[in-house]
Amino acid sequence: MNNLTLGFIGLGLIGGSIAKGFKRADQNHHIMAYARHRSTLDAALRDGTIDEALDGVDENLSRCDYIFLCTPVSYNEEYLTAIRPYLRKDAILTDVGSVKTNIHEAVEKMGLEANFIGGHPMAGSEKSGYQYSTDHLVENAYYVITPTPFSPPEKVEELRRLALSLSALPLILDYRQHDYIVAGISHLPHLIASSLVNLVKDKDTPEQTMKLVAAGGFKDITRIASSSPVMWQQICATNRENIQAILGDYIASLEQVRTAVAGGDDEAVYDLFDTSREYRNSIPDRSSGPIKKEYSLYCDIVDESGAIATIATILAAHQISIKNIGIIHNREFEEGVLKIEFYEEDASLRAVDLLTQCRYTVYHR
Structure with a gap:
């Protein structure tokens, strides 16, 4: 599973996150990608997520061991037709769509069942676009794998291990189920x-x-x-x-x-x-189950000019990144009035200690 060549068609939130996760898992993976917007590819090249930007769906894809179709589901059949001439006999085409029936039926109609294994990483965000992608988006999330009747078992197992390399939880299901x-x-x-x-x-x-x-x-x-x-x-x-x-x-x-x-x-x-x-x-607690945990705290603050800026400055001075911050105007469920969200659990724990030391009243979630 080392030194694989991985192709991506589409590099938005999901495609970008999977590509970043693979590069984090193994720097030796060679990753190429095509996206509609050249600015997306340029950003992915700059941050080292991809090694090669494609101008379109072309013969470069014939070098790929796996091709990840990460476009909106309505474009799937169109891209299947475009990719087909460049699909190596032993290569696997997979997708990340949240609905599987249409693409499985299209694959069957095109006679590509031996080269296709469906996929659905069950993670996401209300945000979209490469700029919101992260190398840990699918961590602890189920990665559903939907083989066809003709998918090579060894390739199904390899895709399962690739999902594991992303720290995801692979689950093999029939696409109808x-x-x-x-x-x-x-x-x-x-x-x-x-x-x-x-x-x-x-x-x-x-x-x-x-x-x-x-x-x-x-x-x-x-x-x-x-x-x-x-x-x-x-x-x-x-x-x-x-x-x-x-x-x-x-x-x-x-x-x-x-x-x-x-x-x-x-x-x-x-x-x-x-x-x-x-x-x-x-249902398993979010901290131990497959759903991404929200790392946040609630903090009482004095209602005066600069109060939020003071807290943001304290956290920034200690290299603690904030995902989101905002005032809660209703205390029906939370005691604090300022909600601060973080990307990682460690950051939220450090913030609790730091703000407590600064004599703020903090409620950790």
Whole structure:
């Protein structure tokens, strides 16, 4: 698995993060990439993520052991056609799409099943683009692998080990099973978050009081509504049947909740919260499970000019990088009023110690 030549078509958040992860894992990997914007390739060359920038899908790809297709799902079939003439007989083409059925069907139609193994690193961000990619985005995240009936077993195992080299958790699934699962645990939550945000927008008071006081739980469960609308439109189009089925089940469950609330069925309402709490608590904690942990703290500050700048300066002086910082206007869930997020756990722990030493009241999450 050493000294592999890896090609990337598309170098956004996911493609860029996987390429950075491979380069971190083994500097001897030779990585080439093509992206629509030359500025992306120039940035990747400057920071050492890629060794070679391609002007297009061309004969250079014939040198690749693996080609990672990291473009929006709607472009997959077009790129499959373009890549096909340059695909070595023993090379593997894989993708990172969050829906697998369409590309598997396209691969089967083109007779490329022996050269294809589907992939879906289950990590991401509400941000998009190479500038937000990191070499650790997929750490502790499931990396689903969906072979075809003709995928060489030794290549499936090699791709599994490549995922492990990214510190991801490889999981081999049938592509149909994958699409049903993500409809429930990924696609439906995005629809719920977006529809809830729009509901509040439409039902808000003329003074926008709902928007003013929205904090805590509302922001937590609607964070993903900030994701790319183009990407999620395409996901809904490509996984329509599974989403329709599970969305129908969810609507039916909401009708049951409405009936229970309207009828004063306190036992049913209690069961709703009790069973959901038990199941939610059975999901592995974010610090040890496959979901990327948010490293953050909450800090009481004096409401005066320069208070936030003072804290930011203290952290910067000790080389502690901040991912995000902002005031919490509602203390419904948190005691502190200033929330600070970090990229790494070590940075958050150092910040807690430092700010505590500076006599700030800090609440660590």
